[in-house]
Amino acid sequence: MNAPDAAPSPLAPSASASFDFDRPVSTVEALKRSISNRLVYSVGKDVRSACARDWLFAVFYAVRDRIMDRWRETHHAAIDQDAKRVYYLSMEFLPGRMLTNALAAEGLLEDIRKACTQLGADFDTLVDLEADPGLGNGGLGRLAACFLDSMATLALPGMGYGIRYEYGMFAQRIVDGRQVEEPDQWLLNGNPWEFMRPEYSYTVRYRGHLVPDGQRVRWVDTENVIAVAYDSGVPGYELSSVATLRLWSARAESALNLEQFNRGDYMRAVEAKNWSENVSLVLYPEDKTEQGRQLRLRQEYFFVSASLQDLLRRYLKTHGSFEQLADKVAIHLNDTHPALAVPELMRLLVDEHRVPWDEAWALCQRIFSYTNHTLMPEALEVWPVDLLGWLLPRHLQIIYDINARHLAEVHARFPEDMDLLRRVSLIEENGQRRVRMAWLCALASHKVNGVSALHSDIMVRTLFADFARLWPEKFCNVTNGITPRRWLGQANQALSELIDARIGPLWRRELSHLGQLRAHADDDAFLAALRLVKQRNKRRLADYVGRELGIEIDPESLFDVQVKRIHEYKRQLLNVLHVITRYHAIRANPKGNWVPRTVIFGGKAASAYHMAKLIIRLINDVARTVNADPCVSPLLKVVFVPNYRVTLAELIIPAADLSEQISLAGTEASGTGNMKFALNGALTIGTWDGANIEIAQNVGEEHMFIFGNRAEQVAELRAHGYVPRRYYASNYELKMAIDRIADGAFSPEEPQRYQDLTRSLLESDYYQLLADYADYIATQNRVDERYRLHRDWSRSCLHNIAGVGMFSSDRAVSNYAEGIWGVRPLFEGGRPATPPWSPALAAGI
Structure with a gap:
């Protein structure tokens, strides 16, 4: 055997x-x-x-x-029950390890x-x-996984759809301080949790040409790929139900050209197979090249086409017509990556099932809902008309038809406002014609939500202001949430046991029960136990860092943590400026009353994101300098933990004392890392941004460290001409930190290494690091003062844990189910009590 x-x-x-x-x-x-x-x-x-x-x-x-x-x-x-089901479409799922979760x-x-x-x-x-499957690159995929966990726990009928990438988000190594990307071979040894479902295979078509056929269009002579289903069960807490995550893997229609193979032309014999299977080969191919953009668009269409064919097949098994489709099906678009689901559903209904256009469009507008996750223009998907028409000719035609009807309706309502037509058109006519995928999602969806109160408000006032004027009833807010089962129950078992001993285990289903812990805020024995749990978690992380990275860190020091995707708007560079400032201050006064601090970074930069990769290298260069300085290293250590992923998050987050959530106000839609840290008793240092605001409102601003300009001040600075050099010239510590980076103090072997970075700071500083620097440094000093007072710090830790009850993904999903999807639990007891924070229309609507 x-x-x-x-x-x-x-x-x-x-x-x-x-x-x-x-x-x-x-x-x-x-x-x-x-x-x-x-x-x-x-x-x-x-x-x-x-x-x-x-x-x-x-x-x-x-x-x-x-x-x-x-x-x-x-x-x-x-x-x-002939239940209405929700289908959650997401290009990313970051489930973490399945076994311990189950x-x-x-x-x-x-x-x-x-x-x-x-x-x-x-x-x-x-x-x-x-x-640890890297089927996402950050918060979007982790949120999707939390939502599936909550759908199962609440016994809601539905499933998640995505792509079974053969290689997930790259594995990150740090070599000479630089990020090196390697394939994430998560399937190398097989996946024993999943079931292959070859009976659920669908043809996904590309290119070809169109033949009019009465009221429908035939799409012929296409290049075809087969989508094969793989199912994983997502068990809800206490097996309340089991949700399904169905991921699609690409297969060729014909795996081998035997004639070419027999002639010895082995590469061409498998060319079609390789072309087809590239579609599900890797998460987010590099899209700086034309081939990369084509593959990215193929991926997005591949999974939505297979998913929509699958859900229509399921619906038609028990229904003879499409009259009840919107009463039995809800399709949720997790960001704009699945936006092609809109023209695809129209194509399937009109061309394949001969549903009249107006009826099909009316169904779409009742079926789709859309979550917007970003306001930044560079992150909003647009696709060139030429590329879309070349790859998906029928879909471009449908989008144009949708747009024509849309603009006619807008013109009929506001005939005098011709510029409004340009602003709300699905087609951007600005040099190169491009399809605005966020506009398509907003037009087709009956509900459009942001993911924090501030984000939803800004979304309505700026990004979708014209759409909100036309259809104010569409827009709402559902603040993000995290699953307490993984991010406290599983990741921090010692803290979970301590909480269980005080208030019982019901918080795993009703996170608001953590509020009962406030009664122990002055219980010195409980606060001491809380400190002991944190210390054990810090020791566990210190052992890992020592073993894996060869860096000795002091578990008694303050663990200052920023782990998330590396991006300029998340401002890891502001954190580095503080580290350099603290380094200079310690060198100038090594006998001062310093709070020992370990600053921990983690996160991946997109492979083509030059500035983000440069920031990673600077972090590692600063760490090399600081950690090698015998005068400073007992008081300050810097660690970059490579290959940050869910498994490492479960180790790092319970050990954190301070949670860095320092994005420029108005740029972070919500964040979920901020919730995970607070749930595990870390205090937040952060801007008035994203869900930081709602955390402050629930935890108490006095138990956090808020700094920096607010979103309206950021906008005002930008409107009046932001000049970063003024801050540089007027702040000695800031000038010294930037000058030391610029003159090669941290890269003596290559003094000019960070010229691009310092030039960007001094000439544009788009994310206004310099404007917030002074307040950030002053706030970090307040962090030191609080940390010296162990009892006060522990009380704030307790208030963070006790105050995050509303940030459960169960609450968020319950809000979606009731206010957006219209789905109900399959089993009694599957839904928690209706929370008092149900989604409200965004401010001003």
């Missing part, structure tokens, strides 16, 4: 386990039986020859077996640990073997 050259694993027991299958058994005994059976009959090994991977797969299969009945019940309940949902974590131990397998070692 084992390959001849396989070596016995040190994890395996010395003898085969045996069971009496007739006697009643405990959960641990049942798990041992299941794991042993799966090892033999699914993995094909026995206990004497199994390697670590075999044990991991056997455990996976055993755990997956235990959710199957509830998964099937969830599916059957949706059919039997065990936590089933309440089996300790039982499976005991079962593995009794079988001779080290559960903790096995867990570390599981891949």
Whole structure:
């Protein structure tokens, strides 16, 4: 049963386990039986020859077996009730490791640990073997995963759709201070959690030409790719239900040209296969080249076409016409990446199913909803008309038809405002003609939401001001949330146990129960226990940093953490300026009353994002200088943790004392990292931006460190001509920090290395780091003062934990379900009590 050259694993027991299958058994005994059976009959090994991977797969299969009945019940309940279902379309899902998440949902974590131990397998070692799928690059994908967890916990009918990228977000290495990207081979050893569903395969078409056929259009002579479904179960807490994540993998229609192969032309023989399968090969191909842009557009259409064909197939199994489609189907667009779902649904209804145009469009406007995640112009997707027409000719035609009807309606309502037509047109006529995908989403959707109160307000007043004037009822706010099961229950078990001992475990379903902790704000014993938990988490992170990076950090120091995607608007560079300023101050007065501090960075820069990669290199150059200085390093350490991902977040966030949320006011839509840190008892230093505002309103601004200009001040500075050199010239510490970067103090081997960076700061400083610098430094000094007062700091930690009840993804998804999707739970008890913070129309609407 084992390959001849396989070596016995040190994890395996010395003898085969045996069971009496007739006697009643405990959960641990049942798990041992299941794991042993799966090892033999699914993995094909026995206990004497199994390697670590075999044990991991056997455990996976055993755990997956235990959710199957509830998964099937969830599916059957949706059919039997003819329930309206929500389909969540997202280009990114960052689920993290599946095994421990499923065990936590089933309440089996300790039982499976005991079962593995009794079988001779080290559960903790096995867990570390599981891949962390990088199917997203940050908050968007993590939010989508949290929402699926909450949909399952609330027993809402629906599923997530995305792409099964063969290679996810790149694995990041740091070599000589620089980011080096390597393939993220998360599927290298297989994925035991998923089911391949070859019976659900759909043809996705590209290019070709159009033939009019009465009221419809035939799309012929196309280049075809096959989308094959892979399903993963997402168990809700206590198995309230099991949601489905369906990811699409691309396959060629014909895998091999045998004639060319037999002639010896091996490369051309598999050319079609390679072209087809590139569609799902890698997350976000580099789009600086024409080929990269084409592939990105192919990806976006690939997954929405397969998903819409799939959901229409499911609907038509139990319905003979499309009259009830909008009553039974809700499609949610997570940002603009799935925007092509709009013309694709129109194509399928009009061309494939012969639904009249007006009826089809009316259905679309009841079915679609859209979440906007960014206000920055460079992040709003637009596609050149020429590219879209070349790759998807029918879809461009449909978009033009939608636009013509749209503009005619607007003109009829406001005949005197001709400029309004230009502003709301789906086609941007500014030199190169481009399709505005955010405009398409907003027009087709019956609801458009922002993800924090400030973001939604700015969205309505700026980005979608004209659409809000036309259809004010469309726009609303649903503040983001995170799942407490993973980000507290799983990531911080010590804190979870402490909370359970005080208020019980109900916070896992109703995060607002954490508010009861405020009653212990003056309980010195509880505050001491809270400090002890934090210290243990800091020691755990310090051990990891020492082991993996060879840097010794002091767990007694203040852990100052900024981990997130590297981007100029997130202002990691402002954090670096503070580090340099503190470094200079310590060197000038090493005997001063300093609070020892460890500044921890983590995050990936997009492979073509020159400035972001330069910031990573500067962080590492500064770390090299600071950490090597014997005068400074006992008081200040700088660490860049490579390859930041969900698994590392679960290690770093519980250990943080200070959470850096320092984006320029008005640029961060919401953030979810800020919620995770607060939930784990870190204090936020942040701008009045995104969900920082709502955290302050719920936690208490006195338990945070808010600094910097507000969004209206940012806009005023920009409108009156922002001159960064004025700040540089008038602030000695700032000037010194920038000058030291510019003159090569941190890069003596290449003094000109950061010329582009310092030039950008002094000549444009688009994200206004210099304007906020002085207040940021002063606020960091206030952080030191508070940290010296251990009891005051611990009280603020407690208030952060107690105040984040509204930031549960259960609350957010419940808001979506009630106010946007119109879906109801399949099972009794699947929904928490209706929260008092249901979505409200954005300010001014």
